[in-house]
Amino acid sequence: MSFYHHYLLEEDYYPVVRFYYYKEWRDFKMPVHSHEAIEIMYVLSGHCLIEVDGQMLKLKKGQFIFIDGNIPHRLQVEPGKTCRMSNIEFNFQQLQTVFPPFKDIVSEHNPLKLLTENPHSYLLFHDSCDISQCMHALILELDRKETNSVFTQQLLLSQILIRMAELAAQEQDTPEQNVYIQKSIEYMHRNYDRDIRVKDVADAVHLHPGYLHRIFKKSMGTSVNGYLINHRMDKAKELLTRTNITITDIPHYIGMNSQQYFSTIFRQQTGTTPKQYRKESRFRDYTETTGEHFIHSVNQR
Template sequence: MSLYDESLRLQEYYPFVTFYYYKEWQDFSMEMHEHDSVEIMYVMCGSCKIELEGETTQLKKGQFIIIDANVPHKLHVQSEKRCRMANVEFAFRPGATNYLTFKRVVEETPSLLQMISHYQPYLLFLDSNDIYACLKSVILELDKKGTSSDFMVQLLLSQLMIRISELANRNDHAPEQSLYNKKAVDFIHQNYDRDIRVKDIADAVHLHPGYLHRVFKETMGCSINDYLVMHRMKKAKELIAQTDIRITDIPYYIGVSSQQYFSTIFRKYTGQTPMEFRKEQQRLHLQSDDFINN
């Protein structure tokens, strides 16, 4: 059952662990596969790559990924590298129980409700220092041979999901959002002059494009595409005003392949055509020279 299945919010289900491990991988490539459980993979040290949804995402130390049920994926660790991981997979059972149902946890946790209200095949995060501790507690409880308490596992698993949802949704976790935004902005500033897309930026900061888009817009007040266009127009204005580069060549200096598109967007952002803007800048420059000479 998907983590985003509406039944989990309306009916009585409770989560249970189907598989878990602590393991170190080296020179390993898993077959593409899928399963009915939701999977959490946490990188304790080293790095690995996860292939899913036609994309390859890199995970480094302190990062973790939540892969929804029935999403095909594949783990790959290069031969020259090692990757130590903690993994928990869980599914949902229906029916009356003395355990804390997932429905009840969602009702009491607005951030969890928000997180599971919008489907994402996977979510990638940078730990905020307490996710690993929660995940480790679940695994240690499961590892108690013959003495593991199912009730305690349910509580710890619920705590883990609550902490993850807070990391995903609270608006005041500025350090994580600032880190992702800074990396995204740096990538744009360094690569605006070539053909780049949101997916390229998301790959550079190791986030799912949809999640990066949401985080960026919440904190920056505009979409990634809007920011990219604004930065390109800023650079175009500088080139038009400060150089003799032909107007028809300007788009290629800022990563825009269409002259018509460039002219349309430039006018939208400045209220002038590129040629009108250059003539105005030349006029202002002459007036400034006249003022200085007089």
Template sequence: MGKGSIFDADLLEADFSPQVFAYYFKQWEGFHMNFHQHDSTEIMYVIQGDCLVEWSGGAGKQRAVKLTKGEFILLDANVPHRLIVENTCRMLNVEFGFKMQSDGFPSIKQIAEEEETLRAMVSSPATYLMLQDPDEVYHALKSLVLELDNRLNDGGMLDRMLMSQLLIRISRLRRDAEKNGWQQADQYVKQSIEFLHQNYDRNILVKEIAAFVNLHPGYLQRIFRAQTGQTLMEYLTAVRMEKAKMLLLHTGIPVSDISDYVGAGSRQYFHALFKKHTGMTPIEFRNSMDTHRYLEMKK
């Protein structure tokens, strides 16, 4: 009896031991992989370059993350996924699962009794786990692969010890990432907001903002909305409307030119957008502000 998923609380109920099924280094060049899946958990570690890992999120939805040097993804078993490499990417991949064992070697269950981070990771259902490595995971991976090569991948005790050590290191990184995750996300959101405030006057695409902060567009959209309550485009529109109000109030720029100053597209679209956000047309807004200032001066 065996199991392919690391995110499985059943591993804490019986004595399962990790087992590596496949491992390889690979230099990818301009490659688009077809969707596939396997009954094992996969570690995809980027040594050089960058790539995109895309998978099915269910209900026909696609999810993806961008990986760069020193980043890796732990992808759950039986998840349809594919690799996309636009330029070049050197990777180390390890596919593994778990088998019942009775030889006295410490099982995942036994290790998790002392290592709370491993228990937390195993008992938390997930499709994937993406982490930045401070080099310790890569060193553990290389030690594991070297031992597997020496033993011709026959599942020796040291293989299992190294694999267990690797899982502990990953679980500790997961804990640290969770502690710091909000701070990291907050920094990405702040950088995105700065970009929007500095570039609102021109046409901006979500993928351009994501490239600026070096994140996948879908992931940036999620953390941005989680922290601001708005999508990137909703926030950008709000910035443009505030700039338009400032220009209408404090400058003599013709109303017909304001749309160009705030990057809001055609004059007709800008007028419709402005009225939606303020309840007035740009001309009505300027006139109402002029009237307000006149009345204030008369007091």
């Protein structure tokens, strides 16, 4: 079953939880598997790795992942680490209830409508609203067994899907605001003068390097490493133009320990050597200054 199947918007179907848990995992490695149920995994504390559809993702507290039905995935908690999670698995069924069917809710809520129109094998979120509370309330209701209410379950599960759709719409409408991209850029701006690599950036924002590379390139049009190099070259140009730092020392000021590598990259980006760039920039500054002085002197006459 898929969350995006067309018949869910054509007939009266309802999301129904088939499996759920609160659990703390320790030193755990699940085999890759798939199932018909759609799954939401929420990290309450610690962190874990989730391999899904060929991608390895690192989730920390406050993040959750939505996995469509029949998508291969597995959970892994690294040795010596723990991860406490809440989890629900659900599919869609036809029910006897006065609660509105899924198709009616979709028709009344534009973000949910947009979500159903854009299929993804999985979606990764940072919870900025109340999904954790919604899942907690739903699991408590399910635990009531004999006294639980189908109507209440539908209400709580629909609320989770609505909030998730709103998060997805926010990320789609303002991709530059994506928290991972922002934090990656901030980390690189703070640490460009150190010998950092893509893995360091990914660790700082708690994502797998491969996943960070994919979302960063999609949003910024360049790779993480490409952005870092460009930023370092911009800083090198400032140092060449505004300071008397020796050219051999400049690589160390921008986190590049190899003079030869620095010179090669600089020439690729500017078409000139660092020495020529400094000479030409200072000549431009001199001619602009003397030119302004000459014009001022002529006007005074």
